[in-house]
Amino acid sequence: MSESKPATGESKVSESKLWGGRFTGGLDPLMQAFNDSLSFDKRMWRQDLRGSRAYATALVGAGLLTEAEASELHRGLDLVAAEWQSGSFVPAPSDEDIHTANERRLKELVGAPAAKLHTGRSRNDQVATDIRLWLMDYLSDELLPQLRRLINTLVSRAESETGVLMPGYTHLQRAQPVRWSHWLLSYASMLRRDCQRLADCRARTAVCPLGSGALAGNPFGVDRQALADALGFTSGVTWNSLDAVADRDFASEFQFAAAMLGNHLSRLAEDLILFCSKEFGFVTLSDAYSTGSSLMPQKKNADSLELIRGKTGRLCGHLVSLLMVQKSLPSAFNKDLQEDKEGLFDSADTVSAVVRIADGVVATLTVHPEACAGALSCDMLATDLAYYLVRRGVPFREAHAASGRCVALAEAKACQLHQLTFEDFRTVSEKFGEDVTQLWDFETSVEQYGAFGGTALESVRQQVAAFRRWLGDEQK
Incomplete structure (x- = not known):
């Protein structure tokens, strides 16, 4: 009994696919579309051609290509690149990905040497x-x-x-x-x-x-x-x-x-x-x-x-x-x-x-x-009140609590924190001096944060300088 033969159209699979030798039947069109990636991986055409150029040279070193064959492959790869660059590259229905497309077109341009390029490569x-x-x-x-x-x-x-x-x-x-x-x-x-x-x-x-x-x-x-x-x-x-x-x-x-x-x-x-x-x-x-x-x-x-x-x-x-x-x-x-x-x-x-x-x-x-x-308001300087007391020897946790009582006192008197009198502050802590009423300056407040990384003017300038140095190093 004679062995059945595949239809002519189906046999072309082995000619058009890089993996076609094992197969005798054609792909379902739905599977073809499901499998193909050229529509998006063509973005890598430059990189794919670069890799092939380098691999051709490596095959010369391994004794698998002659210098003449490698030169012909490089010439062909340059022609393929020119087509991609100009927008004239025409994909074939069998081009399932960027690798298939480039190899197929290379073979059309240079013939036999293209068949050796994939030696040892997957x-x-x-x-x-x-x-x-x-x-x-x-x-x-x-x-x-x-x-x-x-x-x-x-x-x-x-x-x-x-x-x-x-x-x-x-x-x-x-x-x-x-x-x-x-x-x-x-x-x-x-x-x-x-x-x-x-x-x-x-x-x-x-x-x-x-x-x-x-x-x-x-x-x-x-x-x-x-x-x-x-x-x-x-x-x-x-x-x-x-x-x-x-x-x-x-x-x-x-x-x-x-x-x-x-x-x-x-x-x-x-x-x-x-x-x-x-x-x-x-x-x-x-x-x-x-x-x-x-x-x-x-x-x-x-x-x-x-x-x-x-x-x-x-x-x-x-x-x-x-x-x-x-x-x-x-x-x-x-x-x-x-x-x-x-x-x-x-x-x-x-x-x-x-x-x-x-x-x-x-x-x-x-x-x-x-x-x-x-949008700045003096209640935002409540922490400055605590720092004021710290600078007068009060432990921070006690100073924090005292500042909180000052905030509560202002709320009870229906006034802003900076509207409390010296006498009001003294009811909270005897550590408050008459200069406490001079705390309510926002520029003075930000200037106390002078450690590197803080919001004081000199610190900000130091940060800017550090960024300038870093950006300069990045350009080298």
């Missing part, structure tokens, strides 16, 4: 290489410079607006007077940590998995350190091939860093949403970063800030999603890991937009010193 180590390269490029070329610009904007405003005093808040209640500059620098401090986190993430991303094969390694003696050097993997090569093809720690770490950065800017946005409301009136947003109402003509909405706040939830969601993809995977590569990229790319786009919008908002807003000062 899409498992190829995609792990591409995504690391993509993230390294994105962090170095886009996000980190954008974030440093935002920090510089905050620091520049802080440096030029040191004279503005405003309430500092805890529990959203007025607490102690601080400088507007001090508030600005608090967010610069958060963002500096974000910069450091992202730079650390990049260093851990810069480890080369190429040469790990599908899972067991490379059998042809390719020089993996030379590959790492050629591709800019400054942290060396991965130590274990099983781990290398499945490791997405770096992507999870980036997702956390992006979510944390988003959380910091969401807090900045929340503060400014309050500060620009009529109830506060501390700042006015530029029209360039505000929108109106389709019904209420008087409205000026801080939509830029509300979207920063809202998009942070998106960043946090992508982090949780990637962690759940990885949580129960068996060792080595599994197709689940195709789900690493869409969230990663969206987080990158989102966090970059959030940072750039925040930079524009901060750079163009107008601060209103009179409104900030008008």
